[in-house]
Amino acid sequence: MITAVEAAEKSLLWSHDVLGLHAVADSSGAVRLGAPGQNWDSLLPLVEVTATGHGRIWSGERFIDSAIGERLAYRSHETAADGDWQRTTIRLADPVTGLAADIALWTCPGAGFLRSQVRLVNEGTAPLRLEGVSTLTLGGILDGQGALDGLTLHWADNDWLAECRWRQAPFRDHVVPLSRSAHGHEGRGCFERFSQGSWSTGRHLPMAALTDRAGRAWLWQIESSAGWRYETGEREGAAYLALFGPDDAHHQWHQTLAPGEEFTTVPAVLVGTEAGGLDAAFGELTAYRRRMRRSHPDHTALPVIYNDYMNTLMGDPTTDKLLPLIAAAGAAGAEVFVIDAGWYDDDAQGWWDAVGAWEASDSRFPGGIQQVLDAIRNHGMTPGLWLEPEVIGVRSPLARSLPAEAFFRRGGVRVTEHGRHHLDLRHPAARAHLDRVVDRIVGEWGVGYIKFDYNINIGPGTENGTESAGAGLLGHHRAHLDWLSSLLDRHPGLILENCASGGLRMDYAQLAVVQLQSTSDQQDPLRYPPIAAAAATAATPEQAAVWAYPQPQFSPDEIAFTLVGALPNRVHLSGFLDRMNPEQFSLVRSGISAYKAIRAEIPESLPFWPLGLPSWEDTWIASGLRGQAASWLALWRREPAADERAEVPRPMNQRRSDDATRTLTIPHLRGTGLRPTVLYPATADATAAWDVAAGQLTVRLPRPNTAVLLHLGSESPVPDL
Numbered sequence: 001m002i003t004a005v006e007a008a009e010k011s012l013l014w015s016h017d018v019l020g021l022h023a024v025a026d027s028s029g030a031v032r033l034g035a036p037g038q039n040w041d042s043l044l045p046l047v048e049v050t051a052t053g054h055g056r057i058w059s060g061e062r063f064i065d066s067a068i069g070e071r072l073a074y075r076s077h078e079t080a081a082d083g084d085w086q087r088t089t090i091r092l093a094d095p096v097t098g099l100a101a102d103i104a105l106w107t108c109p110g111a112g113f114l115r116s117q118v119r120l121v122n123e124g125t126a127p128l129r130l131e132g133v134s135t136l137t138l139g140g141i142l143d144g145q146g147a148l149d150g151l152t153l154h155w156a157d158n159d160w161l162a163e164c165r166w167r168q169a170p171f172r173d174h175v176v177p178l179s180r181s182a183h184g185h186e187g188r189g190c191f192e193r194f195s196q197g198s199w200s201t202g203r204h205l206p207m208a209a210l211t212d213r214a215g216r217a218w219l220w221q222i223e224s225s226a227g228w229r230y231e232t233g234e235r236e237g238a239a240y241l242a243l244f245g246p247d248d249a250h251h252q253w254h255q256t257l258a259p260g261e262e263f264t265t266v267p268a269v270l271v272g273t274e275a276g277g278l279d280a281a282f283g284e285l286t287a288y289r290r291r292m293r294r295s296h297p298d299h300t301a302l303p304v305i306y307n308d309y310m311n312t313l314m315g316d317p318t319t320d321k322l323l324p325l326i327a328a329a330g331a332a333g334a335e336v337f338v339i340d341a342g343w344y345d346d347d348a349q350g351w352w353d354a355v356g357a358w359e360a361s362d363s364r365f366p367g368g369i370q371q372v373l374d375a376i377r378n379h380g381m382t383p384g385l386w387l388e389p390e391v392i393g394v395r396s397p398l399a400r401s402l403p404a405e406a407f408f409r410r411g412g413v414r415v416t417e418h419g420r421h422h423l424d425l426r427h428p429a430a431r432a433h434l435d436r437v438v439d440r441i442v443g444e445w446g447v448g449y450i451k452f453d454y455n456i457n458i459g460p461g462t463e464n465g466t467e468s469a470g471a472g473l474l475g476h477h478r479a480h481l482d483w484l485s486s487l488l489d490r491h492p493g494l495i496l497e498n499c500a501s502g503g504l505r506m507d508y509a510q511l512a513v514v515q516l517q518s519t520s521d522q523q524d525p526l527r528y529p530p531i532a533a534a535a536a537t538a539a540t541p542e543q544a545a546v547w548a549y550p551q552p553q554f555s556p557d558e559i560a561f562t563l564v565g566a567l568p569n570r571v572h573l574s575g576f577l578d579r580m581n582p583e584q585f586s587l588v589r590s591g592i593s594a595y596k597a598i599r600a601e602i603p604e605s606l607p608f609w610p611l612g613l614p615s616w617e618d619t620w621i622a623s624g625l626r627g628q629a630a631s632w633l634a635l636w637r638r639e640p641a642a643d644e645r646a647e648v649p650r651p652m653n654q655r656r657s658d659d660a661t662r663t664l665t666i667p668h669l670r671g672t673g674l675r676p677t678v679l680y681p682a683t684a685d686a687t688a689a690w691d692v693a694a695g696q697l698t699v700r701l702p703r704p705n706t707a708v709l710l711h712l713g714s715e716s717p718v719p720d721l
Helices: 002-009 067-073 276-292 309-313 318-331 369-378 428-444 469-490 529-538 556-564 582-598
Strands: 010-014 021-025 031-034 049-051 073-082 085-093 099-107 113-122 130-142 154-155 165-170 191-194 202-210 217-222 229-233 239-244 255-257 260-263 270-271 305-307 334-340 382-386 390-395 420-422 449-452 496-499 516-518 542-550 570-573 606-607 622-628 631-637 661-665 676-680 687-691 696-700 704-714
Touching: 010 085, 010 099, 021 449, 031 130, 049 067, 049 099, 113 130, 113 255, 113 276, 130 217, 130 270, 154 529, 165 529, 191 202, 191 449, 202 229, 202 276, 202 529, 217 229, 217 239, 217 276, 239 270, 260 305, 270 276, 276 606, 309 318, 309 529, 309 582, 318 369, 334 449, 369 382, 382 428, 390 704, 428 676, 449 704, 469 496, 529 542, 529 622, 529 631, 542 556, 556 582, 556 631, 556 676, 556 704, 570 582, 582 676, 622 661, 676 687, 696 704
Parallel strands: 305 334, 305 570, 334 382, 382 449, 449 496, 496 516, 516 542, 542 570
Antiparallel strands: 010 021, 021 031, 049 130, 073 085, 085 099, 099 113, 113 260, 113 270, 130 239, 130 255, 154 165, 154 202, 191 229, 202 217, 217 270, 229 239, 390 420, 606 622, 622 631, 631 704, 661 696, 676 704, 687 696
């Protein structure tokens, strides 16, 4: 360990060669993180802390420039190996309050990421009320010309049925130049995004990026289901970045540390690339996500999942409805069959506000649910069930039998939202109830897949005693993750899917534990492509569950269109397959065969977007996977969108003159001789030509609302049809 005296003689504390970052202490003990040679004043304190009585030294909308952050001084640091990981801990302390801060920086040798988490300990003599703590700060970000004008800001809006909508704008569109020399002060504003309530991605994804014209990129991710916020702005002529978990202003979070008590922030990660822009940055982030998540066989097995819900049974399963679907799904090549919502519904008034016991309905399954589960196994598939564990309906007997302390409360009143109460998984009765449910479903019924849904936003959280609502939500969130881990400890082969009305809790706190992520509840196949194409920004491809819901009334083009989006990700098959004619069914089965031909490559592949990340109304959308031996490209051509109110097509002046052809530049394949081949559908009349020198692929899709999956390699894998 390096002592404070030694550090005064050598100011470099830590470095990251790939990212080009150094942590440096000055003669006063202040520690900053940035690139060598940057203006010290453009850098931020290594940790920003706001506390009651200790706010900011420059007031505004920004949560940097905190008084405690400015006072935190170097104590010591150490570096240790933890398996493949390397962890450096830098220790700071505030001489006024006695607050100690340990900043843990994780990376792996040769990797282009930095993961950070902060532990605070009150070593003072008086209580300290925290109101906000940063997990990671970075300053001194400039474009390749040493300025801000060349920076572009990228962020992702997220909503029910409209997930992963990436947007971009020049940095200066949101952080305008203020002529600082005229008034001698920093600005008071910033560009910020944050979560609201218990849907962590109900408004935005907890990630964003800065890029420049030379292809350099900084991409970040906050790993929290219980409140997060990031901000970026200008400081001393350079851009800065500050990543936070919950805070008082946005999430009703504050936490009082008595002497000796501690608090640890949510984790966050920063990746950086010198070239390749967002594609390269998302490649680094994908590799990081694979390193940090819990290992599980599903990440490489990638079984095909049939789920009876989307555009099919829609929460109304019965034995009679399920048995033909089970036979058809098995014949199509599915390997997991999930009975979605409604299997427990025996209530004449409906199940929504009566859930909680999770017992199978006698009226829906006259021969018992085991008859249906056995049928699934007999067709060679693993049975799965839908569950919404964190809620108890207001009419459920459990709403009265469980202790009041087992539920979310605010102001001493039990919280009710959309006919449900919310369990607090810190309470032993709540956890014991759910343990009994899952152990019965898995251990006694033999279910091997559970889809965990979450369909209410419970608001800022729960107040247990004197704690703030935001602190209660964070406490529940951490208990929830611990509970999920305990299920997998007891049932190692169990596969867990994370769903929250689709993708409204799509964060890597959850995805570090569970195996799959529902990407959307979008039921319109023409609206799904931008979600499917951008899903790999929010989850690794092998975790991103994309719906494919072909129907007997669909044309061959429509069947292929809905299947293509799922093939480079995780297939969530649905639809009335049992009602299809042989030609339709063969087209579905060939899509599943195509998926099985490439799925072994998916867990090692990295995503890329040769047309850029899609916009919601784009007519052409492309997303690819870059593997070791070949690449795959999903390509959609949609007709111009109509105004949903008047159903008026987009004006002709907004369409391209030849909308049947697109040329896509694929830099990583430039100079490579390859043969572009339509892998699915085999009957497609699409054409593709490759320009080796330019690294450009020209594709023609003669008709709108069609899609293809292309194989880009020297040889084309042939599915076993």
